[in-house]
Amino acid sequence: MLETIISSTTGESFTLTNALLVIVSSILLGLVISLVYMKTNKKSGYNSGFSTTLIMLPVIISIIILLVGNNVARAFSLAGAFSIIRFRSAPGDPKDISYIFFTLAVGLTCGMGYIGYAFIFTTILCAVMIILDITKYAMPKNKTMQLKITIPEDLNYEGVFEDILSRYTDSWNIEKVKTRDFGALFELSYIIQMKPESNQKQFIDDLRCKNGNLNITLTLSGFEEKVYN
Template identity: 25%
Template sequence: MLDMGDWLKATFPQVQDQTIAVDTLLQRLLAALVLGALVAIVYRFTERTRSAGTSSFIATLILLTVLLAMVAQVIGNSAALAFSLVGILSIVRFRTIVEDTRDTAFVIFAVVEGMAAGVGNLAVAVAGLFVVSLATVTLRALHFYAETPLVEWTLQLRVGTAVQDAAPWENLFAKSCASASLVGTATARQGAALDLTYKLKLNAEVTPMQFLNALNRLEGIQNLELKRT
């Protein structure tokens, strides 16, 4: 009669054969963590503009590198485990839309770095990190990346008829917007207020919330509404 240890060895012979030392495993995972952080730094340093999802994507790159290093340890030399993993992952439906194809390249970058660290091939990981980073920085310096088009917004501004000077918000437009133009005016509250409609494009570093907060601090403005066109 087999005891539990013999049963485990008989049931999972490949796993037993591929077991690596704990210190080696930790070294590979820590190497993957460092490599993932470096990939994220390169991404952050070479990106054009910082959007709301940038921080989340950077964290994803780091985690993805470590996870792929773990996957490499699980698969080892087993083709059966590799096909099983593909089958398991095919069940997951990924709904995240990558807006920039450059982001897709960095996802692949993180995957390859994680796999290289996971199998202990640090020479490939370090060499690949250096070459891809150099290529990315060079392309950035040569302006190969197309600039992200600015979003157009419609601003509806209500002010009292006593306000005769539009300079306060127009000065703010000059600081915060790449372009701004008045496209419509109307009276409100039986002639006691004016509704002004502007078409504008915020500068890349200005968020809609920052822009609205700055407008709210101006005197004479009664109501604000900002809509994406």
């Protein structure tokens, strides 16, 4: 019958209706988790590809659990197949990693048939994520920013910007110094914590008076490839 898929190896069967229910439930729960991720990361920035991944992961995991069932040989075969996959992406934010484990748990729960429990703990954890975001739990008052200052080669940069940085920032640290344009220019890279009351335009204007009106770049550190709403 079309509604019954028979495993030729073990004789174990499951209905097509149940399989579709598991898959649809996984998609819905993954979509909910993805929406919560985008909501809680709207201000700090989020990766659009990662949002899609959060929808796909529960479905993939639930399908794997459905296919493996209680077949030990099949489980070892899948483990061997996945062991050849190499993940080359850089380590993510700890918050993003928690969402990965969240979706994995949802996929496992749906794949094992505990769809009701999957909806329950998805609702609870999503509510916790939203509450933590609204209350700004453990969020620093000041954002880390990256400052790049271009200076001419004849300017001794050691100590020349310290008074301005001390006036406008809570903390600062020089990260990198490199030459540009065949040594005609130097580029200084700082990691800074701007004071909440500091005026960024006035900060940049004061720096321009010191570097001869060359290029100055001030960006949020670590969020160059994220989406902002």
